[in-house]
Amino acid sequence: MATQQFVAVVLLACIALPTAPVWGLNITAILNGYPDYKMFNKYLSETKVCDEINARESVTLLVLGDGPMSSLVLDADQSLAGIKNALRLHSLLDYFDPRKLHGLTDGTTLTDSLYQAGGDAAGKMGNVNITNLRGGKVAFSSANPGGKYDATFVKAIKQMPYKLSIIEISAPIEFDGLFDTPSATNLTRLLEKAGCKRFAALIASTGVLKTYESAMDKGLTLFAPNDDAFDAKGAPDVKTMPSADLVTLLKYHALPVYNPKPSLKTVSRPLRTLASTASGKYNITVVTKGDDVALDTGVDKSRVAATVIDDTPVCVLTVDSLLMPVELFGDAPAAAPSPDDAPAPAPSVADASPPAPPPADAPSKAADHKELKASSAAALRSVGAFAAAVFSTVLL
């Protein structure tokens, strides 16, 4: 890195660090102060889009009164996943207050939204076009072909430069396909497609699939180990486990609530799983480091890898290893050095074939996460996100 760039990074970091606490806003609490947007706020919570907004450094939220919000809900066929798409499109990733809106260069601009940031929408799909119409009206539309200018500026609700701006608009911003969402109706098929065939077969043969399915109405977050996880060193042999233990193990892989990945990042306390007892046995703990989320079972930690589906209130995520509850597998870490783990003899260095990553990787990952205790996780998260932003800005 050039010296100038380095200096820029250090300077920016020094200037910005003291402002870190400002980022800890709570959009739900703020909107609670405005009863006109009660319905909008309710869906923001139900779909957990609030967690994504809270994690952002600069957002303009285009809110709707109960009338326009009801029509959005109808347009989405009441599908929570469809409503979630729309709410993400209404969350712009830039700060616009009335002055900035009325002073747009050339009278128009395109801006990114959370819809795009989800990675499930390509290119322009998540862009919102803001245009000054004649007569001082400001209109908002999807930048997709056929986007209509039904939505216009009504009033500014709250401005916190340059962190959060809340603006009421007159109608929902929509486009053809906005409400199309993948469906979680057949978990088995989803899991098979996502490389979790062995997990899919196990939940079917033990009947735990039914337990998952009956939780799906209210909320379900499923952590599915990929096929390789069953062969990893230290993984339990599911074929020889007593069946009651196996059922508990599989139930342990699901939460009875909807917690997509951005929301998992916000919890650092133990969460109930489908296996949890009243006394909190078989709870699981989330550990966050920057953009990485891992689950701590008390025995080991497993990285949350990919989102297979986010179909509010059901969410399926893959994990790198089986989640082994301390209640079943004791506190002897599976990853603890065993004779087999002793450093490989010298020839392996010269060996052309790459070493198998999972066993070698796991202990160091676990150690990384151990440094991070719940209390400092939030602060580190903000700083990490900021540092990432600075680096990408400087390196552009």
Ligand SMILES: *[C@@H]1O[C@H](CO)[C@@H](O)[C@H](O)[C@H]1NC(C)=O
């Ligand atoms: C945000 O505020 C709401 C309402 O006051 C509260 O229920 C919720 O727990 C808060 N969320 C966070 C992340 O603090």
Ligand SMILES: *[C@@H]1O[C@H](CO)[C@@H](O)[C@H](O)[C@H]1NC(C)=O
């Ligand atoms: C936004 O839409 C208006 C009207 O269709 C168009 O004239 C303008 O070029 C668009 N703005 C951008 C930045 O694409």
Ligand SMILES: *[C@@H]1O[C@H](CO)[C@@H](O)[C@H](O)[C@H]1NC(C)=O
């Ligand atoms: C779900 O998908 C699996 C695998 O593709 C298939 O065997 C099964 O019949 C499907 N179940 C339903 C209820 O459609």
Ligand SMILES: *[C@@H]1O[C@H](CO)[C@@H](O)[C@H](O)[C@H]1NC(C)=O
């Ligand atoms: C288990 O999780 C629930 C829900 O978060 C929590 O209320 C309870 O205190 C936890 N119990 C233990 C022992 O961690």
